[in-house]
Amino acid sequence: MSNLNPETGPFFPRDRSWQPKAYTPEYKTSVVRSPQKAPISFPNTISEITGPVFGHNILGERDHDLISNFAKPGESALGERIIVHGRVLDERGRGVSGALIEVWQANAGGRYRHKNEGYIAPLDTNFGGCGRTITNDEGAYEFRTIKPGPYPWPNGVNDWRPAHIHFSLFGDGFAQRLITQMYFEGDPLIPLCPIVNAISDARAIEQLIAPLDMANTIPMDARAYKFDIVLRGRRSSPFDNKLEGN
Amino acid sequence: MVQALNRLKESASQTAGPYVHIGCTPNFLGMDGIYPDDLGRAMVNDKTKGERITVTGRVIDGTGTPLKDALIEIWQADAAGLYNSPSELRGSADPNFTGWGRQPTDLETGVFSFETIKPGRVPFTDGRDQAPHISFWIVARGINLGLHTRMYFADEAMANREDPILARLEHKVRVRTLIAERQADTYTFDIHLQGARETIFFDI
Ligand SMILES: [Fe+3]
Numbered sequence: 001m002s003n004l005n006p007e008t009g010p011f012f013p014r015d016r017s018w019q020p021k022a023y024t025p026e027y028k029t030s031v032v033r034s035p036q037k038a039p040i041s042f043p044n045t046i047s048e049i050t051g052p053v054f055g056h057n058i059l060g061e062r063d064h065d066l067i068s069n070f071a072k073p074g075e076s077a078l079g080e081r082i083i084v085h086g087r088v089l090d091e092r093g094r095g096v097s098g099a100l101i102e103v104w105q106a107n108a109g110g111r112y113r114h115k116n117e118g119y120i121a122p123l124d125t126n127f128g129g130c131g132r133t134i135t136n137d138e139g140a141y142e143f144r145t146i147k148p149g150p151y152p153w154p155n156g157v158n159d160w161r162p163a164h165i166h167f168s169l170f171g172d173g174f175a176q177r178l179i180t181q182m183y184f185e186g187d188p189l190i191p192l193c194p195i196v197n198a199i200s201d202a203r204a205i206e207q208l209i210a211p212l213d214m215a216n217t218i219p220m221d222a223r224a225y226k227f228d229i230v231l232r233g234r235r236s237s238p239f240d241n242k243l244e245g246n
Numbered sequence: 247m248v249q250a251l252n253r254l255k256e257s258a259s260q261t262a263g264p265y266v267h268i269g270c271t272p273n274f275l276g277m278d279g280i281y282p283d284d285l286g287r288a289m290v291n292d293k294t295k296g297e298r299i300t301v302t303g304r305v306i307d308g309t310g311t312p313l314k315d316a317l318i319e320i321w322q323a324d325a326a327g328l329y330n331s332p333s334e335l336r337g338s339a340d341p342n343f344t345g346w347g348r349q350p351t352d353l354e355t356g357v358f359s360f361e362t363i364k365p366g367r368v369p370f371t372d373g374r375d376q377a378p379h380i381s382f383w384i385v386a387r388g389i390n391l392g393l394h395t396r397m398y399f400a401d402e403a404m405a406n407r408e409d410p411i412l413a414r415l416e417h418k419v420r421v422r423t424l425i426a427e428r429q430a431d432t433y434t435f436d437i438h439l440q441g442a443r444e445t446i447f448f449d450i
Contacts, residue, residue, distance in 0.1 A: 006332035008333050008335060011450075018256065018258060019258055019391050020259060020260070020390035022391065027388070029388030031388075033308070033388035033389055033439050034440070035439055039447045039448055040449065042448065045368070045369070045370055046334070046369060047322075047368060047396075048381070049333055050321075050329040050331035051321060051333075063280070090254075091255070102270055104270075113268060114265045116264060116353070128277055128280055129268050130268050130272050166269055168270060177383050177392060179259060180258065180259055195260060199260075201258075207255065207257055207258065229257045233254075
């Protein structure tokens with residue numbers, strides 16, 4: 001951890017109108033899995049403002065390289081080679097250093113390496129589909145992978161997920177824990193997707209769409225997409241709301 | 247005109263989906279060779295201080311069916327009531343206890359299980375003691391935004407009665423949805439997503 005001045009402030013309240021609602025019937029599985037009662041609020045305590053942090057020592061050399069981390073020696077995954085990079089920021093705009101990012105995705109044909117996956121597209125023997133990294137002092141990160149394919153899924157009779165990469169993020173407080181998905185600029189499946197449309201604010205959807213980043217493309221090798229992620233921010237104020245006299 | 251606050255918006259959550267294991271617990275899937283072990287699988291070792299316990303349960307949907315594709319994370323204090331976190335300024339937590347665990351629900355039975363220790367008490371914002379508790383975070387296909395809840399211990403009735411958070415709950419009948427029953431060294435905590443026994447979830 002490079003964080004010499006750990007933060008201990010409470011988090012800004014979560015904007016639940018920006019986040020997807022629990023009950024989104026066009027995404028059918030949410031119907032029986034969405035809590036129906038209002039979540040209960042209470043002020044952040046030490047249990048919410050603390051959280052696990054991870055050192056770079058947990059990382060293997062190729063953890064952030066999905067093209068090679070499951071491939072046989074000398075081989076690589078099939079598909080469009082891409083760099084996915086960006087920064088993890090908090091709501092105050094500060095880079096979040098030391099943030100663990102875990103990603104998972106389908107292969108170039110839209111097929112996941114998973115026991116419960118039944119799509120007819122073939123597995124790629126050189127592609128596992130997971131990667132992880134930890135942000136640097138500025139909050140920046142980078143993965144190398146192949147562009148995942150869109151895939152059909154059982155919801156309506158003919159629903160297709162836009163190409164996407166799943167992202168899991170840790171900040172430094174358990175209340176910041178977030179799982180989201182990155183989409184690709186220009187994908188016509190994005191506005192058709194019931195999972196995307198669980199988010200009601202169009203600006204919140206746009207925030208999940210990574211633009212093509214030609215400046216960071218590696219010539220004759222890989223295109224780049226830029227994806228910044230924002231975690232909840234904390235109050236910086238040292239003033240606690242202690243009862244008078246305490 | 248006034249100055250702009252220049253705040254960013256938190257990225258919107260999207261479901262973890264049915265294949266969350268690929269990214270978070272690949273070894274559990276049999277996809278070994280990428281990471282040496284699944285992160286969060288082991289919380290304790292031989293030297294961990296405190297009373298060893300097992301925390302087990304299921305996540306149950308509105309039809310009464312356990313989820314077989316959920317992922318559960320827990321976060322708790324050590325036996326002395328300290329968190330293994332840089333933001334913990336009250337002292338140094340037990341170096342042999344991570345405080346953080348992550349387990350998938352079983353692909354056939356839907357049961358999750360953590361080997362951990364009973365946490366000590368930690369303060370509320372006003373300095374009063376909270377009852378011992380474990381924070382839970384639940385993600386799965388069909389859950390658009392990860393769900394936060396807490397588990398309390400049935401054999402801590404006195405501490406539970408004076409707990410500042412349990413005390414402020416309006417519907418006392420729902421408090422029991424947060425309390426795990428003890429049998430020998432095992433606490434069972436079933437999480438109900440809907441229905442008469444819907445677990446209390448927190449907006450924290
Ligand atoms: Fe997916």
